Every structure is written in C-alpha cells, then in structure tokens.
Amino acid sequence: AQTVTQSQPEMSVQEAETVTLSCTYDTSENNYYLFWYKQPPSRQMILVIRQEAYKQQNATENRFSVNFQKAAKSFSLKISDSQLGDTAMYFCAFMKPPSGNTPLVFGKGTRLSVIA
Amino acid sequence: EAQVTQNPRYLITVTGKKLTVTCSQNMNHEYMSWYRQDPGLGLRQIYYSMNVEVTDKGDVPEGYKVSRKEKRNFPLILESPSPNQTSLYFCASSLWVGGDGYTFGSGTRLTVV
Numbered sequence: 430a431q432t433v434t435q436s437q438p439e440m441s442v443q444e445a446e447t448v449t450l451s452c453t454y455d456t457s458e459n460n461y462y463l464f465w466y467k468q469p470p471s472r473q474m475i476l477v478i479r480q481e482a483y484k485q486q487n488a489t490e491n492r493f494s495v496n497f498q499k500a501a502k503s504f505s506l507k508i509s510d511s512q513l514g515d516t517a518m519y520f521c522a523f524m525k526p527p528s529g530n531t532p533l534v535f536g537k538g539t540r541l542s543v544i545a
Numbered sequence: 546e547a548q549v550t551q552n553p554r555y556l557i558t559v560t561g562k563k564l565t566v567t568c569s570q571n572m573n574h575e576y577m578s579w580y581r582q583d584p585g586l587g588l589r590q591i592y593y594s595m596n597v598e599v600t601d602k603g604d605v606p607e608g609y610k611v612s613r614k615e616k617r618n619f620p621l622i623l624e625s626p627s628p629n630q631t632s633l634y635f636c637a638s639s640l641w642v643g644g645d646g647y648t649f650g651s652g653t654r655l656t657v658v
Contacts, residue, residue, distance in 0.1 A: 433587075462644040474635060474649035481644060520587060524644065530595070532578060532603060533637075533647055535587040 431456045433523050435536035442511045443544055449496075450506045450539050452521030458482075462524045463497065463504045464533070469517040477519070480504065508541075516543045547572045551636050551650030558626055558657055566621045566653050568636030575640065577619040578603070578647070579611065582633040591634075594619055626657040 432455045442448035465477040480488045480497050487495050492509045508515055521536040549570045558564050570577065578593040590603030594613040608630055610622040623630060633654050637647035
C-alpha cells in the first residue's frame with residue numbers, strides 16, 4: 430500500500446519570503462500522480478499543483494513549484510513570495526494510475542502560517 | 546460552474562439518530578468518494594463508487610453506508626451515529642480515466658453527542 434509522509438506538522442514564514450514543504454512517499458508503482466492540496470480556514474480543499482511521475486520537468490503554477498525527485502520518492506512544494514492568503518493546511522497526496530479504486534492517499538498535513 | 550455540492554455544512558446530532566449527508570456533482574464524473582478528516586490523521590477514504598450501482602469500501606467503512614442510484618449523487622448514510630464519527634467529511638469526484646485528482650465538496654462538519 431502506498432503511504433505519504435509529511436514530516437513538518439507546522440511551519441511559519443515571513444510574508445514575501447520563500448518556504449519549502451516536504452513530502453515523501455512510498456510506492457512500488459512506476460507511473461503515478463502527485464498533488465499538493467491547500468486547505469484554508471474555509472475548509473475547502475483546493476488543488477495547488479499536480480505532477481505526473483513520468484514527466485521529468487517539475488511542475489510550476491505561478492508562485493508554487495515542486496521539486497520532484499522520483500528516485501528519492503520526494504515531492505516538496507516551494508512557495509515563493511509568500512502571502513498572508515497562503516496561510517493554510519497543506520496536504521501532499523498520491524494517486525496510482527486509474528484502475529479500480531484509485532483513492533487519493535494523503536499525508537497528515539503541514540500547517541503553514543504566513544506572518545506579516 | 547463545475548462543482549461538488551455537499552449538504553449540510555454543519556450538523557449536530559445525537560447518538561443513534563440516523564442521518565444522511567448528501568453529495569451531488571455536475572461534471573458527469575464516474576468516480577466518487579467519501580473521506581473523513583481528523584486532526585493528525587489527514588484524510589482517509591470511507592467508501593467509493595466507480596459508477597452507478599458500483600460501490601465498495603475504503604479504508605474506514607465501519608458505521609457508514611453509501612448508495613449510487615444516479616451518476617450525480619452519492620449520499621453518505623450513518624445508520625446509528627456514534628461520537629467517534631464526529632469528524633469533517635468530504636465528498637469528492639473525478640473522471641475515472643484521468644489523473645487530474647479530485648474535485649472536493651466544501652465539507653460537512655459532523656458532531657455526534
């Protein structure tokens with residue numbers, strides 16, 4: 430079974446600075462998908478960024494980028510120019526290729542606080 | 546607007562009183578799933594459905610039931626709620642063949658007293 434580990438329960442960063450959230454996972458699959466979801470105080474789960482394992486290039490979405498290291502099974506999220514609105518819980522998630530049940534397997538989350 | 550609609554947003558109930566949390570999606574997604582979120586545990590899958598009349602258990606199915614009579618709806622039923630089912634619940638849907646991740650509902654905060 431796949432597992433996802435987020436080793437930082439809480440982090441804080443000054444506004445406008447850069448922060449990196451860590452995520453490691455364990456799988457025997459060669460092809461899969463990785464995601465970062467943001468959960469602000471509103472509770473809504475918002476997709477931040479996704480990465481397909483067969484793609485070498487790291488995904489980027491505006492101020493959000495990932496460092497995907499397939500061999501190391503590592504998938505960290507970098508937030509540049511942090512803003513107060515980035516304060517949220519961040520979940521790393523794994524999904525194997527669609528075949529039967531393809532649940533998103535989540536880490537336990539990292540609570541990020543952006544400080545003015 | 547493409548979305549997953551969950552109701553109610555908040556619910557307080559007493560032990561043993563049957564309740565249903567509704568979930569509906571307007572994206573024609575085949576795959577739907579229920580998760581519960583608890584502090585320090587992340588999100589865990591309760592049940593899932595790959596299409597109409599096809600449902601199966603996830604990781605934490607005890608005490609829950611689901612049904613999928615129509616493609617768009619996937620209600621979560623608690624026949625006899627207990628305090629350990631106090632949690633934040635999410636319904637989610639996705640295209641089965643895609644790797645786009647899930648679209649989530651806005652969550653239901655359930656308290657069982």
